[in-house]
Amino acid sequence: MKEILLIFIPTLTLVPAAVAAALAMRKISSTALEGMTRQPEIAPQLFTSMLVSMALVEALVIYCLVVALMLAAKV
Amino acid sequence: MAESLAPHLPWIVLANFLLVAAILVVLARLAVARPLTERPGARQNAAEAALDWFVAQARQVHPGRVGLVAPFLATLFLTILFSNLLAVLPVPVLQIPPTAWYSGPLALALVSVLGGLVIGARISGVKAAFRHLFWPNPLQLVGEASHVLSLSLRLYGNIGGEYLVAVLAAAAAPWGIPLVIHALGLIPAVVQPLVFTLLTVTFLSTAVHADRKA
Numbered sequence: 001m002k003e004i005l006l007i008f009i010p011t012l013t014l015v016p017a018a019v020a021a022a023l024a025m026r027k028i029s030s031t032a033l034e035g036m037t038r039q040p041e042i043a044p045q046l047f048t049s050m051l052v053s054m055a056l057v058e059a060l061v062i063y064c065l066v067v068a069l070m071l072a073a074k075v
Numbered sequence: 076m077a078e079s080l081a082p083h084l085p086w087i088v089l090a091n092f093l094l095v096a097a098i099l100v101v102l103a104r105l106a107v108a109r110p111l112t113e114r115p116g117a118r119q120n121a122a123e124a125a126l127d128w129f130v131a132q133a134r135q136v137h138p139g140r141v142g143l144v145a146p147f148l149a150t151l152f153l154t155i156l157f158s159n160l161l162a163v164l165p166v167p168v169l170q171i172p173p174t175a176w177y178s179g180p181l182a183l184a185l186v187s188v189l190g191g192l193v194i195g196a197r198i199s200g201v202k203a204a205f206r207h208l209f210w211p212n213p214l215q216l217v218g219e220a221s222h223v224l225s226l227s228l229r230l231y232g233n234i235g236g237e238y239l240v241a242v243l244a245a246a247a248a249p250w251g252i253p254l255v256i257h258a259l260g261l262i263p264a265v266v267q268p269l270v271f272t273l274l275t276v277t278f279l280s281t282a283v284h285a286d287r288k289a
Contacts, residue, residue, distance in 0.1 A: 048273060055270040059225050062232030 010068035017064035024057045080168070084176055091173040095157045125149070132272065136280045140198050144279065147190055152272040155183060159234055159264035162241070163257060174267075175238040177231050184227035187275045188219055195282040207282050222278055230271060233263045 032050035036043040080087065106122035115123060126145075129152070133144035155174060164170040173179040196204035208215050237260040245253040 048269075051266060051270055052273050052277070055229060055274070058233075059229045062228050065232055065236075066228060 006072060010072045013068040013071060014061075014064050017061045021057050021061045025054055028053050028057065080171075085178065087168060087171055088173040088176050088179050091161060091169065091171060092154075092158065092179065094169060095154055095161065095173070098157055099153055132276050135276055136194075137198050137283050143194060143197060147194060148272050148275065151183065151187060151275060152268045155230065155268035155271055156265065159267065160261075162234075162238060162260060162264065172234055172238060174230055175235040177227070177235070180227040180230040180234075181223070183230065183271070184223045187226055187271070188223050188278070191275060191279045191282060192219075194279060198283050204282070226271060226274060230267055233267050237263055 028050060032046050035046050106118060109116075109119075111119060126149075129145045129149040130141055132148055133141045136144045158172050158174045158179065161172045162170055162175075174183070192204060192208075195207060208219065237256070241253055241256045241260060244256050
């Protein structure tokens with residue numbers, strides 16, 4: 001039982017977060033690329049903003065990773 | 076490998092931070108070793124390009140106090156960058172990046188947030204900096220604490236996670252695969268300091284600009 005919990009709890013914590021973050025990053029990168037191709041002159045600024053937004057999305061997954069690790073340590 | 080080193084990790088993190096500091100001091104000395112010329116060589120050109128980026132970021136915070144903000148941003152960026160790049164050294168203990176253990180990123184995030192408070196106080200006065208912490212409500216304090224958490228966890232998750240994957244891959248398949256993972260790890264190693272510095276700029280400029288309006 002403990003082994004099953006050890007596998008499932010972190011997985012169930014992390015997988016939805018990763019899926020949601022992947023969808024969010026898809027939106028961020030496709031929109032930024034579209035903007036860069038339409039207006040190449042502001043591409044550097046768009047690239048920086050894209051990186052910051054991606055970092056903000058990614059932070060949420062890392063919070064989930066930390067929670068998952070804590071849960072795995074508790075089981 | 077990681078288990079036998081575990082009791083010494085605090086010292087390894089400290090020693091590797093000192094190593095990074097030594098590398099940065101040597102690089103800075105080299106950059107200004109020859110007198111600056113109007114027609115820069117490769118070394119002066121690289122140093123000027125880096126300086127230019129930090130000055131541009133510092134202008135976003137406060138155009139009049141570039142000399143105060145730019146060194147702070149440059150120190151954060153270069154320390155994190157070189158700490159992450161330690162992972163490519165082929166030396167056993169020195170190659171452990173200090174940012175791959177939580178105490179390292181936590182220290183950097185505390186420096187970023189507390190340094191941001193001090194710089195805010197230097198730019199707009201101690202009174203305005205305190206008002207920024209408690210106005211419009213004391214929940215701003217919680218916000219500052221969450222900045223520390225988010226900055227440190229992001230850096231730790233990226234670099235520590237990559238390092239963990241590299242160690243696991245090296246244990247499972249010692250030839251070839253770790254090289255690929257280290258090569259892929261160079262991307263977060265360069266992007267994370269950029270993100271850390273840009274977020275510090277964002278936090279700093281909100282603090283300074285909010286005080287200007289108030």
